[in-house]
Amino acid sequence: MSALSNITAAAADYFPMLVRRPPPRFISESGKRVYGIVAEFSETTKVYHAAEMVRDAGYKKWDVHSPFPVHGMEHAMGVKPTKLPLLAVGAAVGGLSFAAFLQWITSAYLYPMVVQGKPYGAWEPFMPIMFELSVLFTAFACLFGMLALNGLPRFHHPLFGHERFYRISNDRFMIAIEAEDPNFDPDQIRALFEKAGGTDITIIEDED
Amino acid sequence: MTTFEPDQSIAARLTGLEPGAQPAPRRQKLIPGTRDDGTLTEDPGQRAPLVLGDRSFGEITDIVCGYAEAPMPKPWLALFSIFSMVAALGTGMILYLIITGVGVWGLNNQVDWAWDITNFVFWIGIGHAGTLISAILCLLKQNWRTAVNRSAEAMTIFAVTCAGIFPGIHVGRVWFAWMLFPVPNSQAIWPNFRSPLLWDVFAVSTYATVSALFWYMGMIPDLATLRDRAYLRLQKGLSRPFGIPMPVGKDIVVPFLPRPDTFRVLAYGLLALGWRFSSRHWHRYEKAYLILAGISTPLVLSVHSIVSFDFAVSILPGWHTTIFPPYFVAGAVFGGFAMVLLLLIPVRAILPNFSDLLTLRHLENMAKILLVTGTMVGFAYAMEFFIAWYGGNRFEYEAFANNRVNPMIAPYWWAYWTMIICNVVFPQMFWVRRLRQNPIVIWIVALAVTIGMWFERFVIIVTSLHRAFLPGEWHMFWPTWVDILTFVGSIGIFLTLFMLFLKFLPVFAMAEVKLVMPQAHVHDHDHDEEH
Numbered sequence: 025m026s027a028l029s030n031i032t033a034a035a036a037d038y039f040p041m042l043v044r045r046p047p048p049r050f051i052s053e054s055g056k057r058v059y060g061i062v063a064e065f066s067e068t069t070k071v072y073h074a075a076e077m078v079r080d081a082g083y084k085k086w087d088v089h090s091p092f093p094v095h096g097m098e099h100a101m102g103v104k105p106t107k108l109p110l111l112a113v114g115a116a117v118g119g120l121s122f123a124a125f126l127q128w129i130t131s132a133y134l135y136p137m138v139v140q141g142k143p144y145g146a147w148e149p150f151m152p153i154m155f156e157l158s159v160l161f162t163a164f165a166c167l168f169g170m171l172a173l174n175g176l177p178r179f180h181h182p183l184f185g186h187e188r189f190y191r192i193s194n195d196r197f198m199i200a201i202e203a204e205d206p207n208f209d210p211d212q213i214r215a216l217f218e219k220a221g222g223t224d225i226t227i228i229e230d231e232d
Numbered sequence: 233m234t235t236f237e238p239d240q241s242i243a244a245r246l247t248g249l250e251p252g253a254q255p256a257p258r259r260q261k262l263i264p265g266t267r268d269d270g271t272l273t274e275d276p277g278q279r280a281p282l283v284l285g286d287r288s289f290g291e292i293t294d295i296v297c298g299y300a301e302a303p304m305p306k307p308w309l310a311l312f313s314i315f316s317m318v319a320a321l322g323t324g325m326i327l328y329l330i331i332t333g334v335g336v337w338g339l340n341n342q343v344d345w346a347w348d349i350t351n352f353v354f355w356i357g358i359g360h361a362g363t364l365i366s367a368i369l370c371l372l373k374q375n376w377r378t379a380v381n382r383s384a385e386a387m388t389i390f391a392v393t394c395a396g397i398f399p400g401i402h403v404g405r406v407w408f409a410w411m412l413f414p415v416p417n418s419q420a421i422w423p424n425f426r427s428p429l430l431w432d433v434f435a436v437s438t439y440a441t442v443s444a445l446f447w448y449m450g451m452i453p454d455l456a457t458l459r460d461r462a463y464l465r466l467q468k469g470l471s472r473p474f475g476i477p478m479p480v481g482k483d484i485v486v487p488f489l490p491r492p493d494t495f496r497v498l499a500y501g502l503l504a505l506g507w508r509f510s511s512r513h514w515h516r517y518e519k520a521y522l523i524l525a526g527i528s529t530p531l532v533l534s535v536h537s538i539v540s541f542d543f544a545v546s547i548l549p550g551w552h553t554t555i556f557p558p559y560f561v562a563g564a565v566f567g568g569f570a571m572v573l574l575l576l577i578p579v580r581a582i583l584p585n586f587s588d589l590l591t592l593r594h595l596e597n598m599a600k601i602l603l604v605t606g607t608m609v610g611f612a613y614a615m616e617f618f619i620a621w622y623g624g625n626r627f628e629y630e631a632f633a634n635n636r637v638n639p640m641i642a643p644y645w646w647a648y649w650t651m652i653i654c655n656v657v658f659p660q661m662f663w664v665r666r667l668r669q670n671p672i673v674i675w676i677v678a679l680a681v682t683i684g685m686w687f688e689r690f691v692i693i694v695t696s697l698h699r700a701f702l703p704g705e706w707h708m709f710w711p712t713w714v715d716i717l718t719f720v721g722s723i724g725i726f727l728t729l730f731m732l733f734l735k736f737l738p739v740f741a742m743a744e745v746k747l748v749m750p751q752a753h754v755h756d757h758d759h760d761e762e763h
Contacts, residue, residue, distance in 0.1 A: 095752070131422070131424075156538075162523070174516055192460075
């Protein structure tokens with residue numbers, strides 16, 4: 025069941041037009057679906073502690089946006105370790121096996137050649153290419169696996185409708201709590217952000 | 233047509249939205265009375281600052297993006313014109329070779345590998361610095377690498393591009409070059425997987441691909457920054473229209489074209505893949521970066537080892553030596569760092585605010601790497617010669633003593649001694665602190681090393697081939713004008729690509745530079761006590 029919901033979530037990331045979304049839980053004053061609430065922070069330390077507070081308040085669907093990967097933020101947010109290393113190991117084994125198979129089948133069966141009287145299927149000269157292809161496959165798995173787990177590439181995101189969000193890539197920090205979160209309550213979140221020192225607390229509309 | 237309202241212009245400057253605006257340069261470039269910019273501290277208890285001038289995050293963005301958005305200074309335009317003409321010349325030489333045949337080079341029956349493979353090994357060696365900086369220095373947590381990694385990786389990719397040209401065109405019938413790869417074909421022929429030349433094909437193409445992936449992945453957040461800036465300017469009506477650059481006076485504005493920022497939003501936006509700086513994304517991104525660094529480290533070491541197998545696995549005296557793999561790797565790192573310095577010291581001069589990010593300390597660190605690897609290369613030269621004598625193989629001894637070293641007998645003695653002076657003697661200057669802290673001296677040594685490393689490959693390849701076992705088959709090799717101009721042209725291609733990189737892409741890894749700045753650390757009393 026969780027595998028199915030994972031696939032649906034991924035499909036919603038890439039092909040939002042194919043997925044029927046549940047009716048909105050919160051509607052803004054202009055009648056649009058509410059994506060969530062954001063608060064802006066100007067210092068690393070402040071956003072770090074604010075993230076700890078949001079984590080301790082029990083929110084699940086939320087995120088911190090920062091111009092660079094803040095050291096230790098995954099602990100402050102309580103993010104689980106990523107599965108990317110498993111994917112990389114799988115790709116490495118795949119590349120190794122592919123190279124071994126390719127070299128063995130061509131050298132020993134499809135086009136056997138006598139080279140310095142060595143056995144056709146000797147594995148020693150196959151080692152360099154086995155190494156190279158496992159590195160190659162791992163590199164592809166790392167980049168594309170990272171993007172796929174992140175739901176990227178994607179053309180648009182509700183946060184890009186918020187003008188102050190464009191400062192994140194420069195020097196600001198932002199915490200966004202999504203309306204999908206079961207504990208979502210605009211008043212409580214506003215109070216939490218104010219306590220944590222957030223500024224420009226804004227409700228973000230989804231384009232629906 | 234820069235008809236800004238005055239208050240709008242002020243507002244734009246305050247929010248850093250003026251296209252191509254640079255923050256004010258540092259007031260004191262050097263500490264008065266010294267040649268020190270404040271980073272050359274020798275006190276081990278004190279860390280040298282990685283970014284100078286008390287820059288904020290926003291100023292880092294403005295410096296790096298500003299240069300990518302503003303028109304380039306006049307020296308850039310002059311150099312770019314020259315380099316692109318040289319690149320065109322090189323392309324012409326390649327076409328001439330393809331149309332006419334490999335006979336336009338000075339190759340003969342004895343010396344059947346000469347400048348082509350020399351240039352190949354030279355360029356592929358230069359490509360090693362980028363991945364070394366981004367992979368090995370990343371694993372060793374050397375934070376100073378953030379100042380040079382982006383440009384060094386770019387340089388790596390351009391060098392590997394130049395390297396890839398030569399094996400491609402030296403095969404003679406270029407239209408059969410696809411047979412280097414195991415492609416199913418109607419003759420049912422498969423390549424010989426027991427040949428180091430085929431290992432080389434896989435090593436170099438893997439290296440080129442992985443370096444490009446690494447470079448691109450590092451650039452995604454910075455491309456998103458460029459995208460966001462261009463989008464905000466468009467939204468605020470601050471985008472300038474296109475102008476035709478004029479050598480004197482103001483540029484001529486072209487009002488009816490779409491604005492450059494429209495193209496920036498499109499191009500950078502597509503390349504940034506919708507990156508939105510999410511910490512959940514950063515978490516996976518950092519893990520992916522670490523794994524890539526981890527696998528690139530053995531990859532860097534393997535690529536030049538495999539290139540050296542091209543020679544070491546043969547039975548030719550002068551090539552058949554077990555020291556080749558480590559010797560080639562050390563030489564590649566040596567030559568690569570020399571090229572990084574050769575390119576970045578002028579960049580600091582042409583784009584002055586970059587000297588806040590690329591400090592004298594960074595140059596000194598790289599000079600120290602040149603000293604270490606240069607000494608390793610010198611040791612390898614000595615050891616190679618020692619084994620040629622001590623190993624008791626007459627042919628090998630002759631290949632060294634009488635074909636390379638002895639000026640009375642060896643026809644290519646000048647190449648050997650150029651190599652020794654440039655690679656072993658020049659870097660020894662860096663034992664003196666004042667010399668390794670002087671950018672001009674570093675640049676001259678880097679130039680010497682680059683020349684010396686080209687001669688090293690020439691010495692290995694040509695002097696071993698030109699006098700093999702039988703005196704009856706001895707031949708000299710002299711380059712033809714096509715040989716020379718193809719090599720010069722490849723330098724042009726390399727430099728043209730690098731100039732385009734300086735203009736259009738973020739030259740410093742902004743996100744990583746911000747990460748190593750003091751403001752990026754979480755200040756917390758509880759947190760500090762844990763450490």
